[in-house]
Amino acid sequence: MKTILGALAMLALTVPAAAQKPVPNPFSDRLARLKDIPRRAVLRRAILDSTLWCDRVEQDVRQGSFRNLSMWSARCGRGADYGIFIGADQSVQVRPCADLVKFKLPACRLPPRKR
Template structure:
């Protein structure tokens, strides 16, 4: 099990490791090619347990000025234009989409804003017992 300190350290690595490290992708790169491009940051998130992943995504939301007092659930949703889309449900009806690029850059959006921006709608698994 990952300690809180290691979880925060991983969050910082995920959020800061991309500073000027990669050339932009070719303009004619297809969506399939973008989706198949290795994304070590996504792979690290996938390897985390639910608690550490939720805390890492929560930290990304907070670092981008969002509010997530306590996370309830998180999960990978889909590939979207070369980014890996994760969702985070927070206490107080705060749902977030977190987009993770192969370079480590992270963008967060409220799920409510996704529709306005033409981004994929957030999907969350149904709670057990529903």
């Protein structure tokens, strides 16, 4: 019996995060319903509140769920690209897209920058 439970536990741990059922996130859903300018202003405020720099958000993409967080990507005009993770409790974590691989987080899915 213990081996069956152990095997089931291991199987549950090996299920990829993408295959897990998304956690409801009403805050992220409300953010998605905003028009471009107000939504980008909220994302910029999240970036600035994380002591990162962004002159303005030019592009944003809602990428879906990662664990119990909703992930967004944002591209700043003359700055970096950021991954923004929003919790159902309205908590926010922002990381530069370039750092996400180091932390084993999903990559930002923004189109290449125009030169």
